[in-house]
Structure formats: C-alpha cells, structure tokens
Amino acid sequence: MSVSTERTISVTVNGVSRETTVPVRRLLSDALRHDLQLTGTHVGCEHGVCGACTVLVDGTPVRSCLVLAVQVDGKAVTTVEGLARDDGRGGEVLHPVQEAFRECHALQCGFCTPGFLMTMAAGLEARDRTTDITEDEVDEIVGGNLCRCTGYANIKKACRHAAGLMKDGDGA
Amino acid sequence: MKPAPFGYADPTSLSEALTVLQSEGEGAKVMAGGQSLLPLLSMRLASPTTLVDINRVPDLDVVAVSDDGVRVGALVRHATLLHHAGAAAVQPLLARATANVAHPAIRNRGTTVGSIAHADPSGEMTSVLALTGGSVTVATPEGSSAVDWADFFVGPLETSVHGPAVVTEAFFPALPARTGTAFEEVSRRKGDYAVCGAGVTVTLDESSRVVSARASYISVGLVPEVHDLTEAVSGRTVDEADWSAAGDLARTLVDPDGDLHASADYRRLLVGVLTERTLARAAQEAQNR
Numbered sequence: 001m002s003v004s005t006e007r008t009i010s011v012t013v014n015g016v017s018r019e020t021t022v023p024v025r026r027l028l029s030d031a032l033r034h035d036l037q038l039t040g041t042h043v044g045c046e047h048g049v050c051g052a053c054t055v056l057v058d059g060t061p062v063r064s065c066l067v068l069a070v071q072v073d074g075k076a077v078t079t080v081e082g083l084a085r086d087d088g089r090g091g092e093v094l095h096p097v098q099e100a101f102r103e104c105h106a107l108q109c110g111f112c113t114p115g116f117l118m119t120m121a122a123g124l125e126a127r128d129r130t131t132d133i134t135e136d137e138v139d140e141i142v143g144g145n146l147c148r149c150t151g152y153a154n155i156k157k158a159c160r161h162a163a164g165l166m167k168d169g170d171g172a
Numbered sequence: 173m174k175p176a177p178f179g180y181a182d183p184t185s186l187s188e189a190l191t192v193l194q195s196e197g198e199g200a201k202v203m204a205g206g207q208s209l210l211p212l213l214s215m216r217l218a219s220p221t222t223l224v225d226i227n228r229v230p231d232l233d234v235v236a237v238s239d240d241g242v243r244v245g246a247l248v249r250h251a252t253l254l255h256h257a258g259a260a261a262v263q264p265l266l267a268r269a270t271a272n273v274a275h276p277a278i279r280n281r282g283t284t285v286g287s288i289a290h291a292d293p294s295g296e297m298t299s300v301l302a303l304t305g306g307s308v309t310v311a312t313p314e315g316s317s318a319v320d321w322a323d324f325f326v327g328p329l330e331t332s333v334h335g336p337a338v339v340t341e342a343f344f345p346a347l348p349a350r351t352g353t354a355f356e357e358v359s360r361r362k363g364d365y366a367v368c369g370a371g372v373t374v375t376l377d378e379s380s381r382v383v384s385a386r387a388s389y390i391s392v393g394l395v396p397e398v399h400d401l402t403e404a405v406s407g408r409t410v411d412e413a414d415w416s417a418a419g420d421l422a423r424t425l426v427d428p429d430g431d432l433h434a435s436a437d438y439r440r441l442l443v444g445v446l447t448e449r450t451l452a453r454a455a456q457e458a459q460n461r
Contacts, residue, residue: 003179024180047211144275
C-alpha cells in the first residue's frame, strides 16, 4: 500500500470529465475553486458549520470543505454552476430553487446562496413530492446553512415556493 | 484553515488498512466520514502524519439487524441508520438519536461508528451505545475482538484503543420487551452540538409498574455514563410516577462543566427538565410495546 502526498484524480463535474493533480491535503472546496476554476462554490467557515460550500457528490449534498479532493476520484460532483438546465436553444433554464430565490428575494449579499441552493435542490428532490411541504421539513432543509443578511424568512419562503414548483414532478 | 501536510492511503481491504497503520506508526489516523476529523485537521488541532481512509474497504457499509440487536458497520452513514426501518424496529434509539446528529449534509457523510470512535462527549451515538449496553469490534493485526462500551471510552476524544487498529463495527443490543425510549436535545440552533441532551429507557412490568428507568446524557461529563433513576419511580404505574422526582435525582448524579454556551448550573437544570420530559414519553411508549 503506497502512501501518497499528491494524486491525479478524475472527476465528473457538472457532467464534464475533469482531471487534475492535487496535493492529498487539498479540500474539495479548494480543488473546485482553485484547480478547476469553479468559483461558484463559496467557502465560509471551512469547518463544516456554515454550509456555504455544500455541493452534491453522486447526487448527495455534502460539505465540500469536509471532503478531500482525492476522495471524489471517480465520482460525480454537482456545483451551483451545474444547477440550471440546458434549454436546448443554447441558453439555460433556472432550477426551481433558483427561480424561487429570485421570486422570493431570498438573497442579499449572495455569499451563502450557492450552499442554500444545493442543499435545497437536493432536499426538495428527495422528499415525497406529492405532498405539501411542512414547516418542519423546511427547517430541516435550511437548518444546516447560515445566512447573515436575510434573517431566513425569505429563504424559507423560497423553500416553500420551490417545493410548490416541484410538486407532482414539475421542475427538475 | 488548511490541514497541515500529511500522507494519504486508501486501502482496499481491512488487512491492507492494518498493514499501513502498522507501518506508518503513531502518527497515522483512520478516517471514515471525516466530519469531525477534517475540522480538527483544518483548525490544526490535529496533524496526523498519515491519513488512512477506509472508505474503499469493502463490507463495512452494512447494517445487520437480528433479534439480538443491530450491528452497524464502520462505513454506515448516520443518514442510512436514520432511515433504516429494520434497525429502528429493533432499537428505536438509533433513529431517534441520529435525527439529532448535525444536519443532513453532515449525516450523509459522517459515520455512526466514526463518531463513536471519535469519543466526543457531545456526540449522540456514544451515549446511545452506553445506554443500550452496546459494544464495538476492534480489528488489530492480531485479530478482532469485542470491547464493551464501558471499557472503550476513556476520556474526551480518547478511547482505550491504541496502536494499529480499526473499529469495524458497533453493536447496539435490541430493546427489551415492555420498554420505551425517548431522546431529546436542547441546542442553540437546530442540528448544532447539544447544550444538553438526554436519551432514556423505561421498562414496565405486566401491570404497567416501573421496574427500570435509565438515562444517558449528551454534553454532560467527560465520558458517556448511564444513570439509574429507578429508585425515584420504582413500583409506580405510568400515571402515578413522579417524573420530576426522577429529574431531581438525575440532577444530583451528573457533574457537567460550564462553557461559553451554558454554565454548569444551567446544564444541570436542563438535565432535570429533559429527564422529566423524556421519561414520561418513554413510559407512555413502554405501555404499548
């Protein structure tokens, strides 16, 4: 068993195969931003408290500051840059959670927004979409992310709105 | 806020993991979910020379449910255990406690066994292992052995396991008949570390009289402990029992520390309040089991 200090990893990021060589101590958050130039993922606390750096690994939301880049070798990562869908005419269609954030004015400075969007998109896609969302569900979905501007009221409103947009298989 | 340099190995078998742990010596550290370890590394509170990532070791992601209890492999994520109906049927505290472990994104990655091996007094699953009378399986180059919870936890972030070893699973015994459970925490923000938490079991006899009431607390004391509160409510029916007396007794048994978020006195008060509430709920549940 070899112990390495540097590795070349292959990752599918937002549907695109990427290869990069990283020191093994590189956090996934830094690999996305520095090595792959995907700066949509924001880095707040760097110890798993704020949720700003949340991305999807194989479809599951995780804190990218609490995962090493070498650990996603061979996996699929989705960042906020990959949330909107191709509209087939050379443009993009916002994901329902992005649409809901715009509609409900759920961001101010925008620093925490990528993390909220990724967490919320995964949370809303995983729930039973035939039912109306409950306040407990909303709290569970947004509870792990910090926002210092909004006071959360509009973020929770956006979560309810997006749940409505995604009901019965609408949206993403 | 970046980890200090380290070497990294991701073995594909348990024996390979033990070999590399042995050859790398004292500075080597096992990583499973990494949700407690990576913050320690980033804050440079820990700087292992080698990280041995066990995520590629096969067969460690298994939840095995039997009438005796639930065996949880070292790579089972909190989220998996939280949604495992079979495990919850045999030992309801597993789902009840994992629901209180951090946030969904952390639970998707963090492992139950890793959090036990981390031995943080504010961890939920260390207390559940104690309350259920569980054990862990420790693999070393010499072989595997079971270690009872009481012999495993030595101090905050410290266990009795030293040298090249991997905690490969935790065993949570099944809930006995006529027994109910409850779990509740007070935290500053949903999903944060508990200021204080309580897990309890109440066992009744055939005429619904209390024969056992036990509790284990989160963020109280240096290592998980189980407190027997039976004497405060013994022989009473569920409706007669004075759960606040059990709460009063609990307050005299614990020795919490104060910190920035709560004084020792406030934690002791919470122990009483949570004990009273959770015991009452557990007793109601015990009547229906």
